[in-house]
Amino acid sequence: EAGVAQSPRYKIIEKRQSVAFWCNPISGHATLYWYQQILGQGPKLLIQFQNNGVVDDSQLPKDRFSAERLKGVDSTLKIQPAKLEDSAVYLCASSIYSGNTGELFFGEGSRLTVL
Amino acid sequence: AQSVTQLGSHVSVSEGALVLLRCNYSSSVPPYLFWYVQYPNQGLQLLLKYTSAATLVKGINGFEAEFKKSETSFHLTKPSAHMSDAAEYFCAVLSGSARQLTFGSGTQLTVLP
Numbered sequence: 001e002a003g004v005a006q007s008p009r010y011k012i013i014e015k016r017q018s019v020a021f022w023c024n025p026i027s028g029h030a031t032l033y034w035y036q037q038i039l040g041q042g043p044k045l046l047i048q049f050q051n052n053g054v055v056d057d058s059q060l061p062k063d064r065f066s067a068e069r070l071k072g073v074d075s076t077l078k079i080q081p082a083k084l085e086d087s088a089v090y091l092c093a094s095s096i097y098s099g100n101t102g103e104l105f106f107g108e109g110s111r112l113t114v115l
Numbered sequence: 116a117q118s119v120t121q122l123g124s125h126v127s128v129s130e131g132a133l134v135l136l137r138c139n140y141s142s143s144v145p146p147y148l149f150w151y152v153q154y155p156n157q158g159l160q161l162l163l164k165y166t167s168a169a170t171l172v173k174g175i176n177g178f179e180a181e182f183k184k185s186e187t188s189f190h191l192t193k194p195s196a197h198m199s200d201a202a203e204y205f206c207a208v209l210s211g212s213a214r215q216l217t218f219g220s221g222t223q224l225t226v227l228p
């Protein structure tokens with residue numbers, strides 16, 4: 001069974017530039033999450049989708065971050081304009097469950113460095 | 116909101132020695148608790164979960180964790196460390212009105228030969 005796919009694995013940009021990350025969840029998984037993991041910290045939820053609807057985006061900095069999940073499958077997370085503090089690993093995760101059970105499958109992450 | 120605190124950001128053990136990674140939770144109601152592991156350059160992987168059934172939970176790769184309500188703890192143990200156990204370990208709890216997964220800050224486990 002294929003896992004959660006993310007790209008790119010690494011991205012270096014300058015502040016005020018834009019960047020986009022892509023995630024393809026495990027086939028059949030209804031729920032998709034984006035987490036931000038800053039060095040030395042645990043992952044922090046940015047947004048949760050169930051199918052193509054947003055369930056929770058309370059911690060997404062909406063002035064610069066946006067995310068979409070068209071057709072309820074793959075998803076894109078965008079940052080525009082990027083700030084230095086956005087340097088982190090962006091993790092995508094998916095779950096077969098519609099409710100939050102805590103049982104998530106994570107991708108390898110996209111590491112962003114903002115200079 | 117419920118949270119977890121991991122004591123010790125770095126733990127080193129010798130190969131074959133006991134592994135003990137500490138996690139304490141803050142919760143006024145029975146929590147759902149988890150341990151995830153992150154191997155170098157890989158995504159997080161679920162090790163085990165506690166959902167108010169048995170207090171001793173067994174996970175993959177020989178790990179287990181014991182839920183102790185009196186100590187508000189959910190420590191992760193393994194009797195004998197293997198070199199392949201070197202990774203970062205995260206304790207997590209379902210918290211908030213939306214029952215989202217909230218992670219601790221992680222413990223980096225080093226296994227010495």
